[in-house]
Amino acid sequence: MSYVQHVEQFHGLPAFTFPPYANPADLPDTDAVAWRLHCGPYTTDEGSGSYWKRFTESVELEKVRALIFGSPWYDGDAGRSPDELLGLRSRFTGLEALFLGDLEDEEAMISTICLGGLTELLEAFPGLRELAMRGGEGLEFPVTGHEGLRVLRIESGGLPREAAAQIAAASLPSLEHLELWLGDDWYGGGTRAEDLAPLLACTGKPALRHLGLQNSPVQDELAAALASAPVVGGLTSLSLSMGTLGDEGAEALLSGQPLSHLRELDLSHHYLSQDMMLRIWTELEPQGVRVNLTGRQEEDADDGWDEESGRYIAVSE
């Protein structure tokens, strides 16, 4: 199963792709779906200008709750911010959720999806509650943050280290759910635990209940940092999935601060030994922590590419 697929559900709503040359009579109720805006790649497809115009004339924009942007707004050839959305900010009064860069591998590899700066977007939509993104190149997140944002999720094969640090330092007083796919430095990532210091120290995000520091080639280092991080005390769920977690990181977690207050610990896609898997399960599950240990990976002993570990994160290129 690929981790990078078109969004089917977003903000609790089924995703619906606004069709080309749409007939308003065939469209679902405006507030019943998350509207996906995505144009075909060919010159024979409806152009994005006409498509966007038709969307804004066919749908009651005030009732739109969630928008998902695909091509051409974020594809590799022509990545750009949805300026059209900013231009109509006064009409999208009910907008609660945005997904930027909903593209699959066949359309654009995740490492090629450019995101850019988010300052203007966050300022334009104070009512935003959920923001999700796919990609990472060029991402800049304002440290001033956002008052109302509750969910922030970034799917990346290489989240710029600076962007991760900006998010870690950002003021997000309402944020309950934070999920970061950190990615490989070969594809623009490279985040280390030290970059996330404000986040780990529980600064600026008092409402945080779920933290995902995922898809990292330094997953053991992150686990060790979390073992004593103040942020963990306030969480109900923690994910260290999709990365290169091995026995060393798991040992640090188990020997660190208590985790028994967690309801879920997601370690899926890992490099743990069977003994360590059994140890984690028998120590945590009886305490009420539901542990996900699926997706066990085998180290590639003969690999000449990453001789250091032979381990791979789930999503990179």
Add this chain to the structure above:
Amino acid sequence: MSDAPTAHDPEDALLTSRDLNGERPVLKPGEQVPYGHVLYAAALLGRSPAEVVTRLTALGYADIQDAGCPLPEAVALDDAALTRREGRDSFLQRWIDVTSPVSLRQLLETAEHTGRAPADVGRRLTALGYRLGGTGPLPGTPDPRDVMLIRTDARGYGSWLDWGDEVSAGHVLGAADVLSCSPHAAAVRLASLGLRLPYTPEPGDERLLRAGDTPGARWFGRYMEPPLGHILTAARETGRSARDIVDRLKVLGLGAPGGSLPEAPEDDDFVILSENVDGRAPWLRRNTAVGLRMEHLLRASRVTGRGPAEITARLTELGHFLHGDAKLPGTADEADIRLLETVDRSYRHTVHLEHVLRSAGLTGRSPADVAARLTELGFTLPDEVEYPDVRGATAAS
């Protein structure tokens, strides 16, 4: 070929500019001035096309496209707009060529960007001296989707159906899928555009082609195989036989569900053929790779009161199969159903420690208990592990 001299008169500048905006680029004197350019310039300047031709000639443009008919005395701007091509590939050809028959694609593109009905566009283009490539009647209502309905290949510069072409049933399904519209509505519209379908659209097709209520997935698409539950339900609702429904769906371009069609379906058939064992869509799809899920058999058994073996036998008659490794329990136990809900492995795959631990956590059973029961149900657990007997504290949710 030299560039046109700079026109100092604003009207001349507009007349000679390629985009009729008074800006560069300008038409080159040696190049043919398209007929559409003449009409559009006349409309913009409020002059007759003859006056435009005279002025262009005076400005050194010797080759002005001849429509093969007398020039209209006057042309309104909204009529002239019909001759102008728009869209992402309009850089290839700015004006509809008056010397060639107007293709169906050109007419429908024009109808789309002017918001007019195809019949109206056809009449007006003819009045301006254009020849249509076809003679049949055209729809009197606009529909912006028309040009996509006739597109047969999106790649490159694309290809389109033309006047009177034959349309395959698969094309109807594919076009409707791209446009998220009813395949029946697409077929009706294509027929009204003068295209030849391999069948006559019938109002009853709408029901047969409807796959569900999920936005974006309301209709069966190309290469799909409607599940048997859909066939039987449609037959029951319409009073037609299941065979008749299957035959009609084949005509409409869809595959057959496989297996034998029951002449007289049992009431329980609707239950056991439904994903949620409630007798309604979504319907169970045949999985020819891994076969039936044990969980479904046990749930169907609980709902119908029939034994798992009897359910399996009936589903086998209806075209499904159960993997040879599966070991059916004599009765359907609720605890087995809860356990199997947590197993995302088929009988073609092995079940490893990671899966056992996940199922144990989700069901509140011990890994040892989970491993033993999955083994009894026929799953293969190859890991040489001593599964712990301790239970998790979290109940299934």
